[in-house]
Amino acid sequence: MNYRHSYHAGNFADVMKHALQWACLSYLQQKEKPFWLLDTHAGIGMYDLQGEQAQKTAEWELGIKRLLQAEDVPEALTGYVQAVRDLNLPEDSCRWYPGSPYLAALQLREQDQLTLCELHPEDAQLLAENVVQDFPRSQRITVAGGRNGFAALKALTPPPIKRGMVLIDPPFEQPDEFAQVINALADGTKRWANGTYVVWYPIKDPVVASEFQQAVADLPQVSKAMAVDLLIRGAQDSSRLNGCGMLFINPPYGMVQQLPTIMNFLTPLLKQERGAEWQSHWLVGEED
Ligand code: SAM
Structure with missing residues (x-):
C-alpha cells in the first residue's frame, strides 16, 4: 500500500468528487429522516497543502x-x-483541505451516522485525530481503522438506517481495483438495493472507463445508474490521468438536477489542456 492521498489532495479530481459528494448529501439532508454514510476509502480527512507531499506535486x-x-x-x-x-x-489563504470524511462530518445532523474505513493503520490514526476530535457530534462518527472498506460494505449492509449512501474511492493503483469495485457493488446492491452508491474512478483510457460503466449497468440489482465523466484534456495519451468520473447508482434527484450547473462551471475552471469536456449519461433507468 504505497498510495498517499496527501500528494493529490485538492486536485481537480478531489474538487469534482467533493463538489458532487456535497450536492448528494445536501439532498439527503432535505428530509428529516436520518441518513447513513459509509466512506469505504476515507484517507486521513484533512490535508496540509503547505506540507512536503502536497508541495511536491502542487496538484492543488x-x-x-x-x-x-x-x-x-x-x-x-x-x-x-x-x-x-x-x-x-x-488568513483567507489555502493551507488546509478537507477530505471526504471531514466534509461529510460537516453535513452530519444529530440523527445521521457516518462510518469511515481506512485500511492503512497510520492513516486510520490520523483520520481519527483529524475528524472525530473536531466534531461535537462525534458519537455519530465511527472510524473503522485498519478495516478493508469492501469487507465493511459487506458486513454493514443492509444498514439499520434505511436511507443513505456509500462512497467508494479506491486508490486505483492495482490492476484489479475496477473488478473489486464491481464485485462490491454486485454484493452491496443485493443486500441493500435502495442505497445510493457513488464511485470515483480515474480516466486514463476512456474505453476502460466505459467498460467499467457497462459492467455496473449489467448488474442484476441495478435499475438506476448514471455516470459523469470529466476530461481535463483530450485523452490521446492513455498513460496520463486525463480526467476522472463518478458513477452513481440511485443518484439523488437534486444532485442530478444540479449537475449541469456544477459541471459547466467546473470544466473550464479545471481544464489543463485542449479537449477538456464533461458529459453525463444514464447507464440504466432514466432517459437523458
Ligand atoms: N476518499 C478520500 C477523500 O476524498 O478525501 C480519499 C481516499 S484515497 C483516494 C484512498 C484511500 O484508501 C487511501 O488512504 C488508502 O490508504 C485507502 N485504502 C486502500 N485500500 C483500501 C481498502 N481496501 N479499504 C479501505 N481503505 C483502503
Missing part, C-alpha cells in the same frame, strides 16, 4: 486554488467552497 494549485479564486461561483457549489474557506480563516 490546478484544483481547489482555482476554485477559491473563481468569481461568480454558482449557488450549487457555495456550500462546499465555504467549507474550505472556513478552514482557512482568518
Whole structure:
C-alpha cells in the first residue's frame, strides 16, 4: 500500500468528487429522516497543502486554488467552497483541505451516522485525530481503522438506517481495483438495493472507463445508474490521468438536477489542456 492521498489532495479530481459528494448529501439532508454514510476509502480527512507531499506535486494549485479564486461561483457549489474557506480563516489563504470524511462530518445532523474505513493503520490514526476530535457530534462518527472498506460494505449492509449512501474511492493503483469495485457493488446492491452508491474512478483510457460503466449497468440489482465523466484534456495519451468520473447508482434527484450547473462551471475552471469536456449519461433507468 504505497498510495498517499496527501500528494493529490485538492486536485481537480478531489474538487469534482467533493463538489458532487456535497450536492448528494445536501439532498439527503432535505428530509428529516436520518441518513447513513459509509466512506469505504476515507484517507486521513484533512490535508496540509503547505506540507512536503502536497508541495511536491502542487496538484492543488490546478484544483481547489482555482476554485477559491473563481468569481461568480454558482449557488450549487457555495456550500462546499465555504467549507474550505472556513478552514482557512482568518488568513483567507489555502493551507488546509478537507477530505471526504471531514466534509461529510460537516453535513452530519444529530440523527445521521457516518462510518469511515481506512485500511492503512497510520492513516486510520490520523483520520481519527483529524475528524472525530473536531466534531461535537462525534458519537455519530465511527472510524473503522485498519478495516478493508469492501469487507465493511459487506458486513454493514443492509444498514439499520434505511436511507443513505456509500462512497467508494479506491486508490486505483492495482490492476484489479475496477473488478473489486464491481464485485462490491454486485454484493452491496443485493443486500441493500435502495442505497445510493457513488464511485470515483480515474480516466486514463476512456474505453476502460466505459467498460467499467457497462459492467455496473449489467448488474442484476441495478435499475438506476448514471455516470459523469470529466476530461481535463483530450485523452490521446492513455498513460496520463486525463480526467476522472463518478458513477452513481440511485443518484439523488437534486444532485442530478444540479449537475449541469456544477459541471459547466467546473470544466473550464479545471481544464489543463485542449479537449477538456464533461458529459453525463444514464447507464440504466432514466432517459437523458
Ligand atoms: N476518499 C478520500 C477523500 O476524498 O478525501 C480519499 C481516499 S484515497 C483516494 C484512498 C484511500 O484508501 C487511501 O488512504 C488508502 O490508504 C485507502 N485504502 C486502500 N485500500 C483500501 C481498502 N481496501 N479499504 C479501505 N481503505 C483502503
